[in-house]
Amino acid sequence: MEVQHVNVKFFAADSRALDLAGFIGIFNEWIRERVGGELLVDVADYRHVSAGPGVMLIGHQANYSMDETGDRLGLLYNRKAPMNGDTGRRLAQAVRSALTACRRLEQEPLLDGRLKFIGSEFEMLLNDRLLAPNTEETFAAFEPDLRTLCSRLYPSAVYTVQQNTDLRERFGVRVKAVGSFTALDLLRNLES
Amino acid sequence: MKASNQFWRERLLEEMPADLAREIDIYEMELELRRLGKIDEKVLAETRLRRGVYGQRYDNGQRWDGEATRQLQYPSAALTKGPSTLWDAPGMQRIKIPFGGLNVRQLEVLADLAEEYSDGIAHVTTRQDFQLHFIHIDDTPSLMRRLAASGITTREACGNTVRNVTACPYSGVCPDEVFDVTPYARACARFLLGHPDCQDFGRKFKAAFSGCKSHGCGLVNLHDLGAIAVTRTGNGKEQRGFEFYVGGGLGSVPHQAKLFDPFLPEEELLPTAQAISRVFARLGEKKNRNRARLKFLVSDLGVEEFRKIVLQERATLAHDSRWTAFLKDLAAHAETALKPAAALPPAFRGAASPPGFDRWLKTNVFSQKQPGYAVATVTLPLGDITSVQLRKLADIARRFVKDTIRTTVEQNIVLRWVSEGDLPELYGALASIGLGQPGAGTIVDITACPGTDTCKLGIASSRGLAAELRTRLAEQSHQMDQAVQNMHIKVSGCFNACGQHHIADLGFYGVSRHVASYTVPHFQVVLGGRWTDNAGSYGLAMGAVPSKRIPEAVLRITGRYVADRRKDESFQDFLQRLGKAEIKKLLQDLVSVPSHDVDPSFYADWGDTRVFTLGDLGAGECAGEVVSRVEFELTAAERQVFESQVLLDEGEFQKAGETACASMVQAAGALVKIFLPDIAGDADKILGEFRTRFYDTELFFDPYAGGKFAQYLFRAQQRAAGPYSAEVAHRRIEEAQLFVEAAYSCYGRLQAKRMLPLDSGSAPATAASPETA
Numbered sequence A: 001m002e003v004q005h006v007n008v009k010f011f012a013a014d015s016r017a018l019d020l021a022g023f024i025g026i027f028n029e030w031i032r033e034r035v036g037g038e039l040l041v042d043v044a045d046y047r048h049v050s051a052g053p054g055v056m057l058i059g060h061q062a063n064y065s066m067d068e069t070g071d072r073l074g075l076l077y078n079r080k081a082p083m084n085g086d087t088g089r090r091l092a093q094a095v096r097s098a099l100t101a102c103r104r105l106e107q108e109p110l111l112d113g114r115l116k117f118i119g120s121e122f123e124m125l126l127n128d129r130l131l132a133p134n135t136e137e138t139f140a141a142f143e144p145d146l147r148t149l150c151s152r153l154y155p156s157a158v159y160t161v162q163q164n165t166d167l168r169e170r171f172g173v174r175v176k177a178v179g180s181f182t183a184l185d186l187l188r189n190l191e192s
Numbered sequence B: 001m002k003a004s005n006q007f008w009r010e011r012l013l014e015e016m017p018a019d020l021a022r023e024i025d026i027y028e029m030e031l032e033l034r035r036l037g038k039i040d041e042k043v044l045a046e047t048r049l050r051r052g053v054y055g056q057r058y059d060n061g062q063r064w065d066g067e068a069t070r071q072l073q074y075p076s077a078a079l080t081k082g083p084s085t086l087w088d089a090p091g092m093q094r095i096k097i098p099f100g101g102l103n104v105r106q107l108e109v110l111a112d113l114a115e116e117y118s119d120g121i122a123h124v125t126t127r128q129d130f131q132l133h134f135i136h137i138d139d140t141p142s143l144m145r146r147l148a149a150s151g152i153t154t155r156e157a158c159g160n161t162v163r164n165v166t167a168c169p170y171s172g173v174c175p176d177e178v179f180d181v182t183p184y185a186r187a188c189a190r191f192l193l194g195h196p197d198c199q200d201f202g203r204k205f206k207a208a209f210s211g212c213k214s215h216g217c218g219l220v221n222l223h224d225l226g227a228i229a230v231t232r233t234g235n236g237k238e239q240r241g242f243e244f245y246v247g248g249g250l251g252s253v254p255h256q257a258k259l260f261d262p263f264l265p266e267e268e269l270l271p272t273a274q275a276i277s278r279v280f281a282r283l284g285e286k287k288n289r290n291r292a293r294l295k296f297l298v299s300d301l302g303v304e305e306f307r308k309i310v311l312q313e314r315a316t317l318a319h320d321s322r323w324t325a326f327l328k329d330l331a332a333h334a335e336t337a338l339k340p341a342a343a344l345p346p347a348f349r350g351a352a353s354p355p356g357f358d359r360w361l362k363t364n365v366f367s368q369k370q371p372g373y374a375v376a377t378v379t380l381p382l383g384d385i386t387s388v389q390l391r392k393l394a395d396i397a398r399r400f401v402k403d404t405i406r407t408t409v410e411q412n413i414v415l416r417w418v419s420e421g422d423l424p425e426l427y428g429a430l431a432s433i434g435l436g437q438p439g440a441g442t443i444v445d446i447t448a449c450p451g452t453d454t455c456k457l458g459i460a461s462s463r464g465l466a467a468e469l470r471t472r473l474a475e476q477s478h479q480m481d482q483a484v485q486n487m488h489i490k491v492s493g494c495f496n497a498c499g500q501h502h503i504a505d506l507g508f509y510g511v512s513r514h515v516a517s518y519t520v521p522h523f524q525v526v527l528g529g530r531w532t533d534n535a536g537s538y539g540l541a542m543g544a545v546p547s548k549r550i551p552e553a554v555l556r557i558t559g560r561y562v563a564d565r566r567k568d569e570s571f572q573d574f575l576q577r578l579g580k581a582e583i584k585k586l587l588q589d590l591v592s593v594p595s596h597d598v599d600p601s602f603y604a605d606w607g608d609t610r611v612f613t614l615g616d617l618g619a620g621e622c623a624g625e626v627v628s629r630v631e632f633e634l635t636a637a638e639r640q641v642f643e644s645q646v647l648l649d650e651g652e653f654q655k656a657g658e659t660a661c662a663s664m665v666q667a668a669g670a671l672v673k674i675f676l677p678d679i680a681g682d683a684d685k686i687l688g689e690f691r692t693r694f695y696d697t698e699l700f701f702d703p704y705a706g707g708k709f710a711q712y713l714f715r716a717q718q719r720a721a722g723p724y725s726a727e728v729a730h731r732r733i734e735e736a737q738l739f740v741e742a743a744y745s746c747y748g749r750l751q752a753k754r755m756l757p758l759d760s761g762s763a764p765a766t767a768a769s770p771e772t773a
């Protein structure tokens, strides 16, 4: 199975203190500063829809959004351009990109330290129903690489992996680790 | 960009209607030819527009970042998909939904596509279409295939073509309608789709159907072709027909449609539409796109003369069985309910109802003419719905109705045939997915064009303003005077009027003003347009107000109306009585802009933090440039040559040779059609005409090679059936390539010598342009 178009979402610890409008300015600043070396194109504002994509930074390689899907705010990384390397590298790269964006937001002066991400839980999905139908076979093919990744992220912690059960939804998993992890912890674990 | 793009064709081959599958193959091949530099960017632009593939803001590779205009360095920087339109830049896909009719499966497919190719949002437009934004052009063939497998084509969603045929979303269930226009709208959409007589327009062409005259739903008056259901009695029998209008349109110069026929019998609907199309293709302006809509032709000729020409044309048409075939089974598509009719239990009225239900019931539910059934409106903020909502809406539709779902021109979705007894449960289900907002058709149900969010021509943020107004008005709407609640607000990002601001009580369109060294976003305030009576009258501009003060302007105007209105006085009458000068006075102090030091917020648009600029304006694609039918057909011939090369590489020699031969006939046919637009595809006939008109006259002769390339054609046709070895096929392809080239040169020479007759669509010197005629 070819694993491409990986999406990763890390959830915000507390979304009550945040006004999504602020992210329009922040993402525009990212475009201006060309952060991360990717081609960043535009900002789309979807605050008006319920439990939707929130505020989105449209890029060429990937979109980043402060996403409210499922009524849970989080940073969603949506990889659009195909990636090279083996599956393990692709998954790690997507998670690294998501975490890097999380860290950047956590350190954003305009947010005043109000935004923290939960490291002990994340969602990963493959945004291509043809390459990765939401089936048990896909899970079986995907699981070894996911486990390798998780053992890097959570070196000695116990974690669970749950597959998305709605068959019309894209193939996706939710990973939950026991213990407390920050975005920074995960980034460091991934690099070590 | 999707890694799966190469697999969808095979995966869906069995599920796509063969003609759609073939069309998409051809489109995909045209993309490939463009990548190889083999077709011109202008031709590709019109080709993709005709498939609903639009450009989007910043696709010229530049964007103002608030401080400077920056280059967007896309990987395939040198490749374009149209003039100044970069290949890799995100674009928009318009998805045509005739009369807004959808089934649950289609909702699910749209959900999947929005998620996989776009940004998780599907957008309902002001003409019942869907749009997906931020799409990579490489993904469009897959996207189209997945739509085709669910019975949707994007063909002619844009470009100089017959656009989506719209109809009131209540047709068939509305108590006030004369009869259900749905089957007529469907037949009209099918008949005109891809019709040869509709391929050579200088501009787009829009048709709309309405079931009655007095309500707004069909907006017939602002369409090129508008049909309102009427009946008359003859020989003791009721006969169906249409009050038939032509030449309406919005845009920067709005025109009310003119009455073409007070009673056009139903069997004359399609032939008349065909005759109008032919007249428009022949006499419509081609060069000056600003005067190319049918409305200019009708007003230049006068509707009497226009009618005369159309009726003459009608008389010459060869009979087509499709004109009336659909009348035989008008009832075949009749909708039915999933659940038995039932009344709303009294317990759900008043105090005992679930929270919010009463207000929703009042504004979003409309009783059908069929007792015990209702239409429920799902209000979509700014026309947007998420993939998750779409999928769950499909589930809800399955629970309560059959495939009786329609989009509306107010950018909402309606579920028809809901048993009234189910309404509380339906409301609960919609509310649980964030789709239970009340206020459909009221002042909070604001429509807006894409504006600066994604449109290259946008001046100010129509969606930003609409979102702001929606939030502010929703907070107060339940205390508002009923007369204000019933008003319509419509916003366009520029004078092109895609948001239909002319027909709103309160309309706005984006403009800009210079203040010191800055450009400041403003909206022109357009008051008193009428949505009822099928968009009965257009509003008048009252002056520009800074964007950031529009919400205040709205409150002021509506406040004054509530305070000063006479009993039952309509807003339009109130404006008349008040007079323009007084209204200007009312808004006067809102017009000024504080200096940047005092309030910088005026210098950025709604929903944006960048200092405002007009620098991002691009060349717009309301439609592509006019590419003549001859050019299109020559491009098709070229594509066939390419196809034959592919077949040769695959070892399919026989097919390769035949395809190469066919490409020559196609190219010859393209030339012949300059003189005989109606010639059919029969190879012998084309060859005969080509010989007499181009070979015997030496029109086709190359200045150096003489008639050599034409002889390739004649010889190839004698042996068209083969057999083809690799060598023979290869030679035939070489010859075909040269012949197609020669056809292009010949066309170029004719253009240069101004030898093209009127209807070849190439703006010859003798064309009777409406400006000169």
Ligand code: HEM
Pocket: B054, B055, B092, B125, B126, B127, B128, B129, B130, B131, B163, B164, B206, B222, B223, B249, B250, B251, B252, B449, B450, B454, B455, B456, B457, B496, B497, B498, B499, B500, B620, B621, B622, B623
């Ligand atoms: C000079 C160029 C354009 C002109 C004159 C123009 C004019 C119009 C008019 C008059 C309408 C609708 C009203 C009606 O007849 O019902 C319309 C519809 C629309 N336009 Fe434009 N337009 C232009 C370019 C664009 C562009 C560049 C976009 C953005 C991508 C756009 C987006 C839309 C949309 C979304 C609709 C409603 C949709 C539909 O057909 O489904 N327009 N346009």
Ligand code: SF4
Pocket: B449, B450, B451, B452, B455, B456, B457, B458, B459, B462, B492, B493, B494, B495, B496, B497, B498, B499, B620
């Ligand atoms: S009205 Fe102007 S800004 Fe809005 S979509 Fe049309 S062309 Fe674009």
